[in-house]
Amino acid sequence: RRLCSDAAAHQPLAYLRLRRAIRNVIEQRAIEPGQTLPSERDLAQLLTLSRVTVRKAIAGLVEEGVLTQRHGAGTFVAERIIKPMSRLTSxxxxxRARGLNPRSEFFERDVGEVTPEESMALNLSPGVQVIRLHRVRYAGDEPLAIERTVVPASVLPDPMLVHDSLYEALEARGCRPRRALQRLRAVLLNARHARLLHVPTGSAGLNIERRAFLDDGRVVEFTTSWYRGDIYDFVAELQTD
Ligand code: 16G
Known part of the structure; x- marks a missing residue:
């Protein structure tokens, strides 16, 4: 019992504290994308931490895609957006984790009866209501992706509940998805998509479909996205069985 009330038990581990501190520094843009982080040894000395702690904190941020490492050249704040495929994030x-300012511009936010295609994608009965969001996603002024999302109205009854982030709106209703299936394919962006993303027609894009589920198996969202191929890296960690 005494162990449980010990203050030390509530202190996050040193490497987790350092990981958060480095993330804050990046979020505040004290180190810009592309710039190098001080070396492991310098950080350890400066912060009077062990090198093991520093290495663990950095490894965690590399795994998250916030930092990248080039052999012999050091550790950098990632320039391209590196998105781990195995984490269900928005x-x-x-x-935000990269110190960028996420924004959406909607061209469509409505409610309607599910179409036959949508009812298959979301596993819904014909006739039920869905909300639809169609938007361009920006980092500040720079467009990064186009997304078309369908959500059952039983999960989110009003599209206006989504101010900027769908997942925040879902979280507020206790409907944050726990699991998702995602398919990614290479595409050449058509004229319309290219114009919205401020890239030349025919540029490389990633077409991604995400079906996200609640714990009970109900589909929460079906989203088709077009991400810019010149900015995004999708990475996954692989393991043998
Ligand atoms: C990501 C998801 C998308 C989800 C959105 C929610 C991919 C490929 N897609 O863009 O399915 O709807 O995040 O983001 O990662 P939000 O909460 O910022 O609206």
Missing amino acids: FTEDL
Whole structure:
């Protein structure tokens, strides 16, 4: 019992504290994308931490895609947006973690009866209501992706509940998805998509479909996205069985 009330038990581990501190520094843009982080040894000395602690904190941020390492050249704040495929995060969370300012511009936010295609994608009965969001996703002024999302109205009854982040709106209703299936394919961006993303027609893009589920198996969202291929890296950690 005494162990449980010990203050030390509530202190996050040193490497987790350092990881948060480095993330804050990046979020505040004290180190810009592309710039190098001080070396492991310098950080350890400066902060009077062990090198093991520093290494663990940095490894965590590399795994998250916030930092990248080039052999012999050191550790950098990532320039391209590196998105781990195995983490169910939102656009807003991904950008904030990199010190960028996520924003959406909607061209459509409505409610309607599910179409046959949508009812298959979301596993819904014909006739039920869905909300639809169609938007361009920005980091500040720079467009990064186009997204078309369908959500059952039973999960989110009003599209106006989504101010900027869908996942925040879902979280507020206790409907944050726990699991998702995602398919990614290479595409050439058509004229319309290219114009919205401020890139030349025919530029490389990533077409991604995400079906996200609640614990009970109900589909929460079906989103089709077009991400800019010149900015995004999707990475996954692989393991043998
Ligand atoms: C990401 C998801 C998308 C989800 C959105 C929510 C991918 C490929 N897609 O863009 O499915 O709807 O995040 O972001 O990662 P939000 O909460 O910022 O609206």
